[in-house]
Amino acid sequence: MTVPEITPEERAELDKALLDALNPLASAIRSRATGLPEHRMWEGDPAEVALSVLATWKVVDAQVKSLTARAAGTAGSYGASYEQMGAAWGITRQGARKKWPEAVVRTPAATPITLELFGGAAALTRDPASGDWTWTGRGADGTHGAAGDGTRYPTREEAAAYAGAFLQEHAAATP
Template sequence: MTLPEITTAEQTVLDKALLDALNPLASAMRARITGLPEERMWDAEPIDVTLSILSTWKVVDAEVKRLTAIAAGTAGSYGASYEQLGAAWGITRQGARKKWPDALDRSAPAEAEPSRIELCGGSAELFRDPSSGGWRWAGRGADGTCDEADSTSYYATKEEAAAHAGVFLSEHVTEQR
């Protein structure tokens, strides 16, 4: 798999989206550290502001690594090989195995066990429905809203149920200032 190149226009849009997403988090983190209101973040010394932004990028970097591992594990659960994972990431098969050692855990018993996902401040349980053999979910969003797959919805895989639960959780986040 050849990795696609990003265009200059796409890079500009990506940069803006990342900075727009980073700013509220950087402001909130700096406010917690200094005890000052978020709207005064930019009133500090330039070195303090830039260091707080750098530490916020570290948080984002850790989150991207976590989400990347989840994506690799999901691809592995659908049958992707380490060679395919490496090609998608632009590394060797061995590099992919080292980066995501658990991505290809194919043990069938664990696949059937219930699991929990946490996303956007909420969580959902994924479980196999005994009557249909399909997968279902039940969750609570960060805003306190509870919901579950309707009684006629059964998903073929745990990952499909997780995707539907993830949509619910992303739609029920707490209000940000």
């Protein structure tokens, strides 16, 4: 994935949207700091007003960092690697790991997750090197199955869906 480029028009729209969102927050913060009503935010020493805006951007910056970390964590929970996150952010894999150290949680290959459905069971395992998932299982009818031909799945949920379909197909016959 490459870092997306935006057009000059999109950049102008983004700037306007950010400024429109910033102004009410800047007014509220300045009002609390000075005791002046929000509609008088722009009155006063120009340097103090500009510093109020700067302080407000700091608040926005912290919130953007928090939301970015949340997005990285969500991507990691769905199986994205640090290499993929780095590519999306325009940094190296190592840079992504440093920036979002908790985003990718590796489940050791030796610790399978057991899925019990329809009287059978399947073990979901994650390859620590690639981060991909696979499954093996035994249906209630005694049939053994596994992800076919070395098939790997990018997320635990996808592997579980295939394993669940196998277990349903090999459920014990109902009298």
